[in-house]
Amino acid sequence: MQKVNGGKRNGKTAHHWVDSKAGTVERAAFISDEVYRLEIERIFDRAWIYLAHDSEIPNTGDYVTRMLGSAPVIVIRGSDGGIHAHLNSCRHRGTKLCRTDSGNARHFVCPYHGWSYERDGTLITTTFDRHFPKDADFSKLALIPVTQLETFKGLIFGTWNADAEPLVDYLGEFAWYLEAFFGRTPGGMEVLAPPHRWRVKANWKVGALNFVGDSQHVVTTHAGPLALDPVREARKGFATVAADSFQVATRNGHGCTVSYLPPGMEEDAYQTHPADLMPLYETMLKPEQLALLKNLRVIVGTVFPNLSLIESQVSPGEKAVTIRLWIPTSGSEMEILSWILAEREASAAYKARVLKKGFHNFGAAGVFEQDDLELWVSATEAGHGRVALQVPYNFQTALPFLDKPEPNNTWPGRIYRPSDTEVAQFEFMRHWDGLLTSGA
Amino acid sequence: MSDETTSREVGDKDYVAIQRFLFREAACLDRRAFDAWLDLIADDIVYRVTQRVVRDADAPAIDTAIVDEDAIALRARVEQIKSPRLTRAENPPSFTRRFVSNVEAREEGGSEYFVESNILLFRTRSNVPEGSFYAGERHDILRRTRNGLRLARRTVRLDQAVLMDGVLSTLL
Structure with a gap:
């Protein structure tokens, strides 16, 4: 990894985008290509980044x-059954070995000059081995492996950082929450x-923040699907924040918002997780994790x-789990990848229902998604000018709760109530600012 | 889609009626006459839109569905984009222009036509004044009813592996 200079540019004190006293974030953080370049160097080429799901x-x-x-x-399933990941670029003249989104490969043959590699990246032949210097070491011409590759509950992560802590440590307290959804x-x-x-x-962080927990946008942005959803009875409570709902922030900037059904909408009236899978959950999860899922909206x-x-609930007893990647492509644009998952043990019919009901809401044509994105783009549009760039984004509803998590013995991480403040989002931004500033 | 061996191309008279239906339907959407458009769909409609996955030429092709809806879900989607208070993506509304071409129609002797067509949609929005395109092939089933033709099934196979203009909030 390229060594960065401790956050000091031109010998000046590190620049901060986040103002913890004012509860604001400089708008440039969501617009600027200079910030984007720093993010790639100090975050995306260093941190554990999600690549694919095992399945x-x-x-x-x-x-x-x-x-x-x-x-x-x-990212490939090797002959040994293990997962390998390599830089998708030939060691000879850089051509991509795979120019497709997915497929099955016996080995990789470069379409340019024919260098070929095993699934594990080992060079098979350059086809002109005979013309190489006598002492050429072909073992040094394997595909460049992803420096560290690890899986947690089917979620495959990679990093280019040899010094990155083990994945499970990086996930830390957040692993407990992930387990309740991906390992149940x-x-x-x-x-x-x-x-x-x-x-x-729109900048990638707009999506990341929205999903850390932006309870304040739901009712205004999503007035349409909340009013029209065929299971609207189930969504009636969105305007009411159940008092036991909470936000979580953990070490390394992870966070979530857990919203419960308000009183009167408990499982009798509105069953949540699929009944036939509950016995399986009970074999895999701790009682506190089962409690996390109970009455979860x-x-x-x-x-x-x-x-x-x-x-989210797609109908009584049916839950769609959606995961997504917000991949930055510039300071003000991203590519989004979005998947829907279900328990492997669920019936084919259940999976088919959950899939299409899931992407009715969240996905490339999602009825929730379409309204979010329209508004994110308009913020990007409004933010580009010199004048607007001087007006920071406001996160002030985080301030009264900042550094004041609730004492609790149940849930891992720092717990905040009520759940409709911006504290988890602001903690995400503070962690981001720390990484970008220190460069460490 | 219909089987080449058991189906036959429709005659000119039916072909004109089918094309007239497709043009009228596209005009309803361009003019945002959504209720009139909903009158043209069958109650048992299956409406699907897919995007492509880039694969090797000799690997089995894969499309991934981004819309797969029955009449209830489709009507909810339409209600959202037609109601000014219920949509952000379509208020202010997109300006759209649909071009339908390359129509091929077959029948098997029943009450349904199997119709393939190309769709090209040009769309501008307040956020995207330069406009964007969606192009794809459509596989429809049109049903003859006492009240005229009705759209009973539609699969729109978009020619894109990555949608370049955000989330799709219109109909194709």
Whole structure:
């Protein structure tokens, strides 16, 4: 990794985008290409970044192509059954080995001059080995492996940082929450279809923050689907924040918002998780994790920096788990990948229902999604000018709660109530600012 | 879609009626006459839109559905985008222009036509004044009823692996 200069530019004190006293964030953080370049260097090429779900590559040779920070990578199921990830670029003249989104490969053959590689990245032949110097070491010409690659409950992460702490430590207290959604049955979760993909002229953090927990936008932005949803009875309570709902912020900038059904809408009237899978949950989860899921209306969360999840009700007894990646493509544009998952043990009919009801709400044509994105783009549009750039974004509803988590013995991480403040979002931004500023 | 061996191309008279239906339907959407458009769909409609996955030429093609709706869900989607208070994406409304071409129609002797067409949608919005395109092939089933033709099934296969203009908030 390139060494950065401790956050000092031109010998001056580090610049901060986040003002913890004022409860504001400089708008440039959501617009500027200079900030984007710093983010790639100090966050996306260093942190653990989500790449793929285990179930996307079930068979030997199955692969998907993704971005890891600034670099395109191939994630492939090797001949040994393990997962490998390599820079998607030939060691000879840089051509991509895979120019597709997904497929199955026996080995990789570069379409330019024919260098070929095993699934584990080992060079098979350059086809002109005989013309290399006598002492050429072909073992040094393997595909560049992703520096560290680890899986947590089917979620595959990679990093270019040799010094990154182990994934489970990086996830820290947030792993407990992820377990309740991705490790709640013995078979784990399964991706139900290839991802939806779309681009939007908005900064990646707008999405990440929305999913950390932006309870304040739901009723205004999503007036339409809340009024029209075929299971609208189930959504009536959105305007009411159940008192036991809470926000979470953990070390390393992860966070989520857990919203419970308000009184009178408990499971009798409105059953939440699928009844036939509950016995499996009980074999895998701790009592506190089962309690987390009970009467849960919706959870949104973000694994820092850019993996988010939402579990929402699609109809009584049916839950769609959506995960998504907010991939920065510039200071003011991102590409979004979005998947829907269900328990591997669920019936095919259940999976089919959850998939299409899930993307009716959240996805490339989602009725919730379309209104969010319109407003995110308009913020980008309004923010580009010199004048607007001097007006910071406001997170002041975080301030009364900042550094004042509730004492509790139940849930991991720092817990904040009520759940409709901006404290978890602001904690995400403070962590981001720390990484960008220190460069450490 | 219909089987080439058991179906036959429709005659000119039916072909004109089918094309007239497709043009009228597209005009309803361009003019935001959503209620008139809903009158043209069958109660058992299945309305799907897919995006592509980039695959090797010799690998099985995969499309991923981004809309897959019955009449209830589709009507809710339409109600949202037609109601000024219920939509952000379509208020102010998009300006849209749909071009329908390359119509091929077959029948098997029942009450339904199997119709393929190309759709090109040009769309501008307040956020996207330069406009954007959606292009794809449509596989429809049109049903003959006492009240005229009704759209009973539609799959729009978009020619995009990445939608470049945000979330799709219109009909194709």
